[in-house]
Amino acid sequence: MIDSLRQRLTPRVTVALGLLGLLWASTAWVVLRRFLEGLGSVTALSDTSPWGLWISFDVVCGVALAAGGFTMAAAVYVFKLEHYRPVLRPAVLTAFLGYILVVMGLMMDLGRPWDIWHPIVMWQPHSVMFEVAWCVMLYTTVLALEFSPVVFEKFHLERPLRLIHAITIPLVILGVILSTLHQSSLGSLFLLVPSKLSQLWYTPLLPVLFFLSAVAVGPAMVIVESNLSSRAFGRGLENDLLAGLGKATSITLFIYLAVKIADLLVRGAWTRLLMPTLTSGFFWAEIVIGVLLPAVLLAQRSVREDPKALFRAALLVVGGVVLNRFNVSMIGLWAYTGPTYIPTIAEIMVSLSLVLGGVVAFGVIAKFFPVFSEEGQEASQP
Amino acid sequence: MDSRLSRRQFVKLGTAAGVAAALVAPVPMQLPFNQQQGLPKSSGEAPASATAKGMLIDTTKCIGCRSCERACKKANNLPDSAPEDKEKLNAITFTTIQTKPVPTKDDPKAVQPVKVQCMHCLNPSCASACPVGALEKTPGGPVVYHADRCIGCRYCMMACPFGIPRYEWHSNTPYVRKCTFCADRQAQGLQPACSEACPTGALKFGVRADLIAEAESRIRSNPDKYVNYIYGKDEVGGTSVLYLARVPFEKLGFRTDLPTQAPPEATNEVMTKLPGVVVGAAALLGGIAYFRKPPAVSGAKRAEEETYEEKKLRKAA
Secondary structure, eight states, X not given: OXXXXXXXXXXXXXXXXXXXXXXXXXXXXXXXXXHHHOGGGTOOOOSSOOOOHIIIIIIIIHHHHTTHHHHHHIIIIXXXXXXGHHHHHHHHHHHHHHHHHHHHHHHHHSSSGGGTTHHHHSOOTTOHHHHHHHHHHHHHHHHHHHHHHHHHHHTTOHHHHHHHHHHHHHHHHHHHHHHHHHHHHHHHGGGGOTTTSOTTTOOTTHHHHHHHHHHHHHHHHHHHHHHHHHHHHTOOOOHHHHHHHHHHHHHHHHHHHHHHHHHHHHHTGGGGGGSOOHHHHHHHIIIIIIXXXXXXXXXXXXXXXXXXXXXXXXXXXXXXXXXXXXXXXXXXXXXXXXXXXXXXXXXXXXXHHHHHHHHHHHXXXXXXXXXXXXXXXXXXXX | OOOSOOHHHHHHXXXXXXXXXXXXXXXXXXXXXXXXTSSOOOSSOOOOOTTOEEEEEEGGGOOOOOHHHHHHHHHTTOOOOOGXXXXXXXXXXXXXXXXXXXXXXXXXXXXXXXXXXXXXXSSOHHHHHOTTOOEEEOTTSOEEEOTTTXXXXXXXXXXXXXXXXXXXXXXXXXXXXXXXXTHHHHHTTOOOHHHHHOSSSOEEEEEHHHHHHHHHHHHHHOTTTSOSOOBTSSGGGOBSEEEEOSSOGGGGTOOOOOOSSOHHHHHHHHHTTXXXXXXXXXXXXXXXXXXXXXXXXXXXXXHHHHHHHHHHHHHHO
């Protein structure tokens, strides 16, 4: 094993690992300062901008981009689309790691993270945040359970395996319900600020729009993750399978676009699209580059069947959803605060460290556990 | 064969889970921190109390002496603000006088002092936002903060339409800080420190309904002195703090574009639909999962496969 590891330490890999180590060491210093001196010492957060990069990216985007878990689980176990089974485990792993990163991001962002358990016993059921906290807690547990067969298989734990298989479908249904609730509720968080969020994004349909975009980006994330791991592990790419995911994303994006346009028209907010403001620019970018363009591209078979084109289109979808989440949670609020908040290098380092940590964790787990193995998946079919 | 649950097992499991959930759910409601005056009432039910208190701030009587500011600092053991933080609310300043320029032809340097602080909304966005009920609208009027519950998520700060809650950004055990309407003094039958200290009567503490009547009476008696508007009467569902002014309120930095609907009502419209979504989704997904046969080879898949095969043949040729 040592020899094979040594073989892998090419100059490129060594430099990359060195840089990563440097980043993580510097981030450890940021984390220390954050806990010793308070959030204000390492972030650009302020009374006018109490939420920043860690909320917009690590929490809100993090949850959205983990949507591959519930969409693939629903596809295989509820809709019985068996041919997507090969991408199920990697999708569940991506989602599970994604939610762990969300929690780690929260531990940094919360002012009093040692009290993070409070919502378990201190209830305020009218709060959207309360519902999000509970759903995220429960869904992370569901994801752990959905991923557990991979661990049980590795260590040949037959009885736990049988137990999980017996409850897989109710577990998946529970996971889809929980995901529906909190994906939409992250949008509902902003229902409370009609006087702060730009009318381009403020709508009673925020929960619906957040849910639809999560359903659209789930398959897109699976396409992205499949391409990246195929390159990293030298695996084949099952593009015919991914092409089907691209089609699902395209259809969902068109539905999303229709709902969004109808909403703008009904509320009369479409007039703001004609104003040459910074926020309308961000809206156009989100809709045209992040929704319309990939929807049209993915509607074409020639794009879906070309792995490179499919990958790029999927990246546009991911970028579009990230931009949407930033627009709703940060940029759209510039109507109230002005563009005063710019994240510090320290904040960016923390977010980057978390994402790269997730990527490394994925790679390590995929190396040692039957995440991709064919035999493992056949044996595990209930 | 199938180690999946049979439909009977699924119904049994589902019933057992439902019963267990129903038995466990009320337990947290009985815990001490959820017992104080019941759970926070922030769902659009404004406290029914007809004797709920308010404060009328008549800016036409304010001379900007800042006695209120000093009294508040003293009553709450707050240190003096740094010079660069003059006239700013922050973690150590719950109320302050902000000097607004209101130039006229005769007096281009005219200013109007305006006292700012928490508005103690009737249906506060902050209390609705808080996941753990750290912010609570009390029936007597004050929106109070239970520091021991706070997790520091700062959703209250995002939610407040007036941008009031401030944070201890440089503390390693930070809390949210804002005016408490001197709830502790009110509990002892005293009035807030600020209104007690005011030498001109610009700050009047009393029953909100009475203060509105008083404000209307002042406007009627002195139509030239007052803009015909009571700020806080209807904004975001009404606030405990009410203002009168000599000039239009937007000139004094007040937001005049706030909705009259309390924002928590917008949230509740969606939140009340959630149980229906859960039941509907469970029924729909359960129905599909248990009654849908896996597509043999669906038409779409056959089309995809043929294309792939054709492509392979094409490439081989």
